Amino acid sequence: MNPALLADLVRSTASEVLTDRGLDLAALPDDVGVERPRNPEHGDYATNVALRTAKKAGVPPRELAGWLAEALAARDAIESAEIAGPGFINLRLAADAQGAIVGDVLQAGDAYGTGDELADRNINLEFVSANPTGPLHLGHTRWAAVGDALGRVLAARGGKVTREYYFNDAGGQIDRFVDSLVAAAKGEPTPENGYGGAYIGEIAAQITTAEPGVLDLPDAQRREEFRRIGVNLMFDEIKRALHAFGTDFDVWFHEKSLHDSGAVGAAVQRLKDSGNLYFSDGAWWLRSTDQGDDKDRPVIKSDGQPAYIAGDLAYYLDKRKRGFDLCIYMLGADHHGYIARLRAAAAAFGDDPNTVEVLIGQMVNLFRDGQPVRMSKRAGTAVSMDDLVDAVGVDAARYTLIRSSVDSTLDIDLDLIVRRSNDNPVFYVQYAHARLASLARNAADLGVTVPDVPDFGLLDQPREGDLIRTIGEFPAVVASAAELREPHRVARYLEQLASAYHKFYDACRVLPIGDEEISDLHRNRLALCVAARQVFANGLSLLGVSAPERM
Template identity: 45%
Template sequence: MNLKAGLLEAIKSAVESSGLVDEVPEIKVETPKDKKNGDFSTNVAMTLTKQAKKNPRDIASAIVEKLDRSAAKVKSVDIAGPGFINFYMDESSITQIIPRVVELGADYGRSTPDQKEKVLVEFVSANPTGDLHIGHARNASVGDTLANIMDFAGYEVVREYYINDAGNQIDNLALSIDARYLEALGQELIMPEDGYMGRDIQAIGEKLAEESPELMETSKEDRIEMFRKLGVDFEMEKLRKDLDDFNVHFDNWFSETSLYEKKEVEAALEVMSENGYTFEADGALWLRTTDFGDDKDRVLRKSDGTYTYLMPDVAYHYDKVERGYDKLINIFGADHHGYINRLKGSLGALGKDPDMLEIKIMQMVRLIENGEEVKMSKRTGKAVTLRELIDTIGVDACRYFLAMRSSDSHLDFDMDLAKSESNDNPVYYAQYAHARICSILRQAEEKGHKLDAGADVSIIDQEQALDLIKKMAAFPNVIRGAAEHRATHRMATYIQELASTFHKFYNAEKVLGGDPDKTRAYLLMIEAVRQTLQNSLNLVGVSAPEKM
């Protein structure tokens, strides 16, 4: 158990034994911004005022009186302001985290609960009709980082990509390929309305014309069916390659077409009808989503007998639920905000808890270069693609920059900063901290110093060193908080804080060349920090280089 968790248990026990309240509410312990206010602080006395019917300072005094300081490793306590309780921890106990981190290695910060909650995270799910763009890139970075964090926090996580390989957009893809195919064989180009004009569609048509000109003699219906599958396969292969190179790997690739093949669309519709949530009006079949907070009811099947976009999405979520997940997390683009209530409502209509579905909406990204917004690629004159970002900026900087802000806020992506090798670049700053530690450890080895797991770390008493240890010790709690709140940006914030705290220590203290006992203690400490930094960077999908 880490220091913060141990302190929480001790506070809870003190509240229980004080007799102030019958039921102990959730207790929050924070790290004060000003170190004068202790290593940890809680406002529990103020939150208990109404229940205990006492002055918060009196409540605080009663809690402090019952606190088992020895078990909580607390050196001293004070009550501040209206009733904050500030805790100053025993510094010798703080340093004991160091050998523990080194021992756990890549598993430091990982939780292993007896019962894992099963979570399906669906993200990116772009239509297979063109390249992934900057919006998809943010979705990919945040989605994969969230999955990494939740897995580390003890959830059983599955990553899934929903392939929209049915519907009008795929019909248009096939018709666009056919038009390019016929053009390459000398016919007039007649593109369908809303056809796809991309260079890759033209290339597919030209390749088909060269390799299979005889297809021109087959019926258009047969050609379109063939080109539909060929087009989806071509685009999906390209998307998979881009995502693999972006260090994003999915466990499942779920085909929309499979919903029709397995009759799951009809099955979902039958369940909702049996539950009394569908009705007919104006020749169409409707879903009563207003029963679940939607602003209006939604059409499932149009008067011409075809399904709306909503119906296969409902069937897809019906399939997810039937697979036995405890929680469904969807990461959608900014244009899907209106979809939240109707999808959650459909789960209710299926007889499931709507709250088992969480939908995170990704806000827009603005690319900034030379102080100006970049809307179009210089190479193609179209939207900047994920592939271009990987090639020009690199995976590490892209992954980090796209995950370091809350997903519900707009993001300005400064391309010049992302490419720079300076401390102003947050990913460079963090990676440099890791590389610097590796350099110190190499120098130590060259001078005959070896890492000693039995080093006496209790002798560490220098202020910046203790600050660094405390920051390192906070890692497991940061993981849990980021997972519970689905807040991937907290990891990037923590990485910056840990790197900054290390650089401050490095500038204040000499690791090598001083007292031999302190050197051994410091070497073990910075190895623990290096491991924590590597674990943190890995969660964001960013490498931890040993040299820079």
């Protein structure tokens, strides 16, 4: 019995108790919950339903808890129910009811952990969206890992997810990029506020090789050629690095297309017509303070040129026209002000501001031998995605970047994440899967198979129960990760599952030794191991991390 079914059983039992006692059924909360107690000696699960119901029902909590405990203990799936503290109820499941979780996993397979609560949501998930002016740095790499994992988690719970990359290929940063390329091609120093690093010289050399006479062209034509070819080469480099990192996008959206098509002008005019922009000091302003911004933002500057937010307005409107009812933006630490601005954009177009969600990610710092790693010879100013992957590999990089909340700055110990020991979280989790794969191979060699008709009542040892209950939590963990937009919850859960499995493996022998006859206990323990392996594979897949067969 998984936690969701147990919660249903507790609620239905509480409903019967209230009815039998002539108490108001409305006192019973809709979301009756069960959770695993911190101390396993207190039981398999605990519920506070009596505490939450007693006041409205007009009875003392411990008295109501006593009635509920008696009724629950009479259920076939419940081995015991005991009152604790002011009115908690500690529950122990019958072994066969608890073991049914194993059957659920074996039946669901790859679908175990999925759900449909987001089935009615059409989600645009925009992440990374780095300017095409240089290689992806560590901040972009964190979003590439976390964003991809979040997309997988949202899809697992039924959401229709479109992963989108927004290329900022218009504006002053592109002009500085072009100036830097031209200077490098001429052998001149990097312009003030330009881009340095070996990659600028590499791209400039590719352009002059492809177009030998490009430096002899008139200035405007020369700059246009460097812009066209250079930006495309940088696009290709970014796409290559992301694909190698296991992160692919459904849509590559170009900011320049919004300006070229007139979409920016149309969006601004729509807001003028609706009165959602106001004119002051020669400029047109969006009332972003209405959504918590520290000041209103200019959309059309006093010189008549669109401000950067004008493109954001058109881009949001374009997303809505494409049918997205939830637009999630994943932005860097220096973009906190965009939360209010983007919500204000939604409100200005007549939408619920909650149509927009903005996730802000903090910085990533690398350390080796206790010293910070700062410079990349190729990028010039920061450690790049390729630098990190070259140092630790894709799996270790992705897992390490995902397993911590993006709300906090992340310090990565390069020495730790390449270590093949239990101190390294990604190794700890992947090794558990590899150990299970090895066990499956050994079972096949010995002729031990999963029983056609399992007897999960045989799985009554404490370590078996711990592992089963941990397996049973996986769907709720994935649902929570989707609801809170926190894929790190899946990684932390897998580490708990690995701990439960390693302890089980050390305490419970799965396969026969020597001439020992194959028993039903061997077969049912193998079924538990197959279920555990499935959950590891499902969880690692959600993170975009491999589940190795051997290590």
